[in-house]
Amino acid sequence: MRERITNWAGNVVFSTETVHRPKSITEVQETVAAAGALRVLGSGHSFNRLADTDGALISLADLPRVxxxxxxxxxxxxxxxxxxxxxxxxxxxxxxxxxxxxxxxxxxxxxxxxxxxxxxxxxxxxxxxxxxxxxxxxxxxxxxxxxxxxxxxxxxxxxxxxxxxxxxxxxxxxxxAELRQYVYENLPASADLGAVLADGYSVSLFTRWSGRDIDQVWLKRHDPMPAGDFHGATPADGPRHPVPGMPAENCTEQGGVPGPWHARLPHFRMEFTPSSGEELQSEWHVPLSAARDAISAVGDLRSRVAAVLQVCELRTIAADDLWLSPNYRRDSLALHFTWIADTSAVLPVVADLERALAPFAARPHWGKIFTTPAADLRAAYPHFSDFAALVRRFDPTAKFTNDWLSSLL
Missing domain, CATH: 3.30.465.10 (Uridine Diphospho-n-acetylenolpyruvylglucosamine Reductase; domain 3)
Structure with a gap:
């Protein structure tokens, strides 16, 4: 069927209006075998043209749930x-x-x-x-x-x-296992960053880069926290949203109330329908050992960043052995930026951040907005040539390779 398709944020209009919606694995196989250029349409939460195609899209939303x-x-x-x-x-x-x-x-x-x-x-x-x-x-x-x-x-x-x-x-x-979620405010810039990020099952730091302190700490852990400060940050006096002014009822429960893992690990409730067209996103991963220096480098651009920023989240991810993972063979700090919905204003700041983070071998999140040259991306991954060979073996006619991937591969 033909339909106008955009991504979640609305900043990308797909180059095709053809969407296949098979209802069985056999239909998927038949659709793929008969197709020319083809890409899979997921939940649309990428902010670049990774999923785009001028051929056809295939959605698996109508497959039987398994x-x-x-x-x-x-x-x-x-x-x-x-x-x-x-x-x-x-x-x-x-x-x-x-x-x-x-x-x-x-x-x-x-x-x-x-x-x-x-x-x-x-x-x-x-x-x-x-x-x-x-x-x-x-x-x-x-x-x-x-x-x-x-x-x-x-x-x-x-x-x-x-x-x-x-x-x-x-x-x-x-x-x-049950988890508890706590929110603290105004984490001092002098706090031991490594100790803060390790003091919980999952820890997120939110800042608007308007000052040197961290605005919010979102802490998820199994055990209850003692009353009082958290590494110098003070407990929030009620529910919070990471973006100031947004309704906290859209967020998962806070205040240390125990609940199921799936109702505490995400920041947002499943029953909350995310807005679309109101934000852009970028993210870079740097070695955790360089976290303090990378944060300092972003801080040198704070006025440029703050002018187009809704909020920035700092998170950690453990190392792995997946070839194209930004966390390949290194524990990482992810610097995630939620921007205003103004591409022309955001892109110059993205370029400034990429230059500032380049000394730390920053790897961008594949689904976010970045301008890193393809050659630099290939060089950032030791197994990239192996991945390109794997693609050629699975897809020798480049059926699934769009313009975005072609420049990369």
Whole structure:
């Protein structure tokens, strides 16, 4: 069918109006085999043209929902169109949990994994690190299954949609546990950053770069916190939203009230419908060992940044071995910027930040706004040539390679 398609934020209008919506895996295979240029349409939470195509889009939203817990209760198999928020409650009812979630539970599992979207925690890998298996429809329509016994899996997990259509994923799970969420305000710039970021299961720092102190600390942990300050930050006197002036009722419960893991790890409630067209996003990952210096470098641009910023979030992600993960072989600090919805005003600031963070070997989030040259991106990943070879093997006719990926590959 033909329809005008935009991404979540509305800053990208796709170059095609053709969207295929198969209702079975067989239909997916037939659609892929017959198609020319093709890209998968997920939840649309990318802010660049990674998912764009001038051919056709394929959506898995109409596939039957699949949530199959393994007999040993160590993994769950899910379909390629499932959202994290729709997986979380059934897992919890079964007494199981994922190791982490992103800020928004509305995003698709396959899309988040393909771009190494993450969540937070010094001991927590990004969401892609939970993948124990992938089922991919290749360009010729063949359904291929990869497991951790396959050398290709490390390259295919963060695959940018370049290998084919991911119709199912197998994810690691563990016993569910309750979490508590606390919000603190005005963390002194002199606080021990490493100690702050490690003092919880998941820790996020929010700043508007209007001063040197951190505006908010969002702390998620299993054990209750003692009353009083947190590394010099004071407890918030009520619920907060990360962006000043926005309604706190859209956010997950705070104040240390215990609740299910899936109702505390995201910042926002599943029943809250995210706004669209009101923001742009960029994010860069630097080695955690360089966190203080990277923050200082951004601070030197604070007036430029603050002029177009809604809020900036600082988070940590553990190292992994996935070829195109921004956290490949290094514990990382992610500097996430939520901008105003003005591309012409934001892009020059993005370029300034990239220059400031270049000395720290910053790797951009694949789904956000960045201007890093393709050659620099290739150089940032030791296995990039291996990934390009894997793409050629799965998709020799470049059916899934759009203009954005072509410049990269």
């Amino acid at each position: 949530i199959e817990i393994a007999e040993d209760r160590k993994t769950v198999r899910v379909d390629g169109g499932l959202r994290y928020g729709d997986l979380a409650a059934p897992l919890t009812e079964a007494g199981l949990a994922l190791h982490n979630l992103a800020s928004l539970p509305h995003i698709s599992v396959a899309g988040a994994v393909a771009t190494a979207t993450h969540g937070s925690g010094v001991r927590n890998g990004n969401l892609a690190t939970a993948v124990a298996g992938l089922e991919i429809v290749r360009a010729d329509g063949e359904l291929v299954t990869l497991t951790r016994d396959d050398a290709d899996l490390a390259g295919a997990v963060v695959g940018l949609g370049a290998l084919g259509v991911v119709t199912a994923l197998t994810l690691d799970v563990s016993p569910a």
